[in-house]
Amino acid sequence: EVVQLGNHGQLLRLPGMQILLECAMAPEHWVTGRDGMWLAPDFSLVDLGSIDCVLCSNHDSMDALPYLTSEAEFQGRILSTEPSVRFSSLLIHQHAEASDITTKKHMSSSSAPRSESLPHGTRAQKPYTKPDIEAAISRVQRVNFGERIPTKSWTECAATITPVPSGYSIGSCNWVISIETKGDGRTFNIGYIAASCSKKARHPCPMDIKPLKGCDALILTQTAELNYKSLRAPEPPDEALQRLSKEIKESVARGARVLLPVRPCGVVFDLLEYLPKYLRKHHQSAPSANRLMSTGLKDANGKPSKPPIRIEIRSMGLTQSVQNCTIASEWLGQAKQEVAMQSANPFAFIDEIAASRKHDGDDGNKALTMILEPDSKLDSAIGEVILFSPPSLRPDHTSDLVCGLSASSRTGSRFVVLFCEPVLPRGSAKLHKFLSNVLPKEIYIEPRLRLEEIGRLLRILKPRHLIVPSSLLTISDWKKNAGCPVTAFDRKSSAWAPVRA
Secondary structure, eight states: OEEEETTTEEEEEETTEEEEEOOOOOTTHHHHOBTTBEEEEOGGGSOGGGOOEEEOOSTTSOTTHHHHHTSTTOOOEEEEEHHHHHHHHHHHHHHHHHHHHHHHHTTTOOOOOOGGGSOTTEEEEOOOOHHHHHHHHHTEEEEOTTOOEEEEEOSSEEEEEEEEEOSSSTTOEEEEEEEEETTTOOEEEEEEEOSOOOOTTSSBOOOOOGGGTTOSEEEEOOOHHHHTTSSSOOOOHHHHHHHHHHHHHHHHHTTOEEEEEOOSSTHHHHHHHHHHHHHHHHTTTSOOTTSOOTTOOBOTTSOBOOOOEEEEEEOHHHHHHHHHTTSOGGGBOHHHHHHHHTTSOSSHHHHHHHHHHHTTTOOTTOSEEEEEEOOOOGGGOOOSEEEEOOSSOOHHHHHHHHHHHHHHSOTTOOEEEEEOOTTSOTTGGGGSOOOTTEEEEEOOOOOSOOHHHHHHHHHHHOOSSEEEEGGGTTSSOHHHHHTSOEEEEOTTOEEOOOOOO
16 A cells, blocks of 8 residues: 655555655745745654654655654664765755744744645644754665665565665665565565656666566656646756756856856756856857956967856855765766776866866966855855855745845846756746846756656566556556556555555
């Protein structure tokens, strides 16, 4: 049985054990907030004492863990990979910082959260504290790709859980739950596909579909379309990266400064890998009417050259993230592993940052410089392109930081704020009014599987039973693609699927 727990995860009930698939905050919380309270999972809907295991698939999957581990009833195990734990820890600490901002904003408000308007499976709770975070992180058991983890044995069966790469982010995984009957030795496999990406050229270890083939039951819960609450698929991540980089180049050429609010993990690495190459390639050919040309800089032939584009990576979270992305190469894609085997940095932007620091001030022959600045205050930023990590991606939090930068900048300065994180549904930037000299735009880099990709994937995996959210049931011929029975579940009901043949 699969039970949906709002937008926070799913509870998988098996004969003899229960597994919680993900323990996340509601995505809409980080867009709108609610009277200084947080939209947390409503754990009163489940028997916490009966949960044997929690599977956290990526950095997005465990920001509600502090609420779960603070419940005395819960004594289960929590499984995740080392990179996911590291990056999620950065995010969770930022959430705690965001709570201070949100709480102060609503201190003068006497209105209480309206529980009747909350999504199913969600309740408003006070923000957790840093001690709550540390206690939650300390309980996570780190696991490796392909590791078979014994979880529980009961009268007739024994279960193991195996994480396999999903390609979504560094350390992200899907899961295979194997139940072996002690009498006849038969094994029944349940596959769980979390946030996944089929693009093998990206930086994470690519999605491994072999362990998911022929599962007795396959649970699919996330698609790019479902995340955006739209039937129209977002553009592929490589196309979005190119369009975003072009927008940055053109905005800088028009004399505007570009700000990119990003999280310290995930797509920011795609952006840092691609953007410098794109800007360097198009730097000399870009229009320059609105850019300062009287700097006296000259190229190798003595001709006047454009000033370099200064990219600032500005926040403590992003600084720590850049340090963490050099984690063991086993979590990275094949190309990155090959670079690491040559004792080189698998990410080119790390060398770019080191070179900019070494030759700071000597910019005559450089197309761009990349500066890593732990100081998170935007009002002291001087770059044309600024990547920063606000406490949350709520548009009002971003707007507050941009206001500080605008106030400290020269009169007539113009700014373009580009929202590119896939955690924000389409249209989120329009929820808040920015200053008149600030232009917000949305170009989301969404690496998750699209319905078209999932259809091709299912024809390869050939599961014996498929379980999907009911919201996806009518927009694809799942039975035709999977070639098996299909069961749907929604936020207020559960889905049953036979595990035995």
